[in-house]
Amino acid sequence: MPxxxxxxxxxxxHERALGGQRLAxxxxxxxxxxxxxxxxxxxxxxxxxxxxxxxxFYVFERGRTVHVHLGLFGRFYRRKSPPPxxxxxxxxxxxxxxxxxxxxxPTACELxxxxxxxxxxARIGPDPLREDSSPQPxxxxxxxxxxxxxxxxLDQSVVSGVGNVYRAEVLHLLxxxxxxxxxALSRGGAESLWTLLVGLLRRGVEEKRIVxxxxxxxxxxxxxxxxxxxxxxxxxxxxxSCGGDVQRFLQRARTAYVCVTCQPYxxxx
DNA sequence: GCGGTATGCCTAA
DNA sequence: TAGGCCTACCGCG
Numbered sequence: 001m002p003x004x005x006x007x008x009x010x011x012x013x014h015e016r017a018l019g020g021q022r023l024a025x026x027x028x029x030x031x032x033x034x035x036x037x038x039x040x041x042x043x044x045x046x047x048x049x050x051x052x053x054x055x056x057f058y059v060f061e062r063g064r065t066v067h068v069h070l071g072l073f074g075r076f077y078r079r080k081s082p083p084p085x086x087x088x089x090x091x092x093x094x095x096x097x098x099x100x101x102x103x104x105x106p107t108a109c110e111l112x113x114x115x116x117x118x119x120x121x122a123r124i125g126p127d128p129l130r131e132d133s134s135p136q137p138x139x140x141x142x143x144x145x146x147x148x149x150x151x152x153x154l155d156q157s158v159v160s161g162v163g164n165v166y167r168a169e170v171l172h173l174l175x176x177x178x179x180x181x182x183x184a185l186s187r188g189g190a191e192s193l194w195t196l197l198v199g200l201l202r203r204g205v206e207e208k209r210i211v212x213x214x215x216x217x218x219x220x221x222x223x224x225x226x227x228x229x230x231x232x233x234x235x236x237x238x239x240x241s242c243g244g245d246v247q248r249f250l251q252r253a254r255t256a257y258v259c260v261t262c263q264p265y266x267x268x269x
Numbered sequence: 270g271c272g273g274t275a276t277g278c279c280t281a282a
Numbered sequence: 283t284a285g286g287c288c289t290a291c292c293g294c295g
Contacts, residue, residue, distance in 0.1 A: 054278095
């Protein structure tokens with residue numbers, strides 16, 4: 001689940017469900033140091049939840065901030081309060097008045113200092129889901145880098161929030177082969193790429209899953225797209241657009257998916 | 270029950 | 283580049 005859309009959706013949902021409340025925070029698994037957050041109190045008030053790329057920040061009273069990164073396996077489970085007993089693997093449980101959020105399997109779940117937060121934000125590139133992000137650094141990087149565009153899209157310091165599914169899908173929609181050197185893209189091409197990422201990620205936030213088919217407009221009511229039709233090439237053996245073979249290869253240690261018909265490699269020199 | 274796989278990312282070499 | 287870490291699920295038998 002966790003590309004940028006999952007993170008932003010969690011921030012929105014969790015802030016709405018728990019923001020302004022005094023939460024009972026526990027770590028059934030024991031690997032999250034609850035006392036550091038709670039001190040001697042038994043509850044702590046959550047002020048807001050922020051999302052940057054794939055990072056979440058739970059901001060509590062007195063500026064105490066919990067950083068969460070889901071990694072590949074992390075997941076949230078939402079329960080009604082009072083919640084059922086947690087599964088053993090639950091790293092952090094946030095129990096509010098009517099909603100309880102359980103966090104399982106994250107790469108990171110820790111109380112952080114303002115300095116640490118600043119360091120995290122300093123090392124990630126613009127996030128297409130944030131209104132306050134400027135794509136300029138993304139354009140600048142692409143314009144001068146020989147890095148394959150498919151590798152650049154997974155580099156969180158270049159653009160944040162994009163993961164392996166969006167990488168495959170956005171490049172397919174633009175008919176770009178992942179091995180194309182970044183700087184072979186025109187400025188217009190780079191702008192199209194950013195705009196498409198914004199659109200697809202926003203759609204992902206609304207639908208709570210990645211859907212890149214059945215038109216790109218964020219039209220209001222739309223029919224639920226069946227799972228098998230939600231992507232063009234990611235995880236597929238044949239291209240949903242043309243029926244041609246989808247080729248797989250490793251790029252930046254992740255499986256890249258390419259329709260060799262729709263996305264022929266063009267050596268731009 | 271086991272092994273493989275996954276939408277991530279860090280570190281050592 | 284390889285290995286490690288985190289967890290759930292699925293197909294196999």
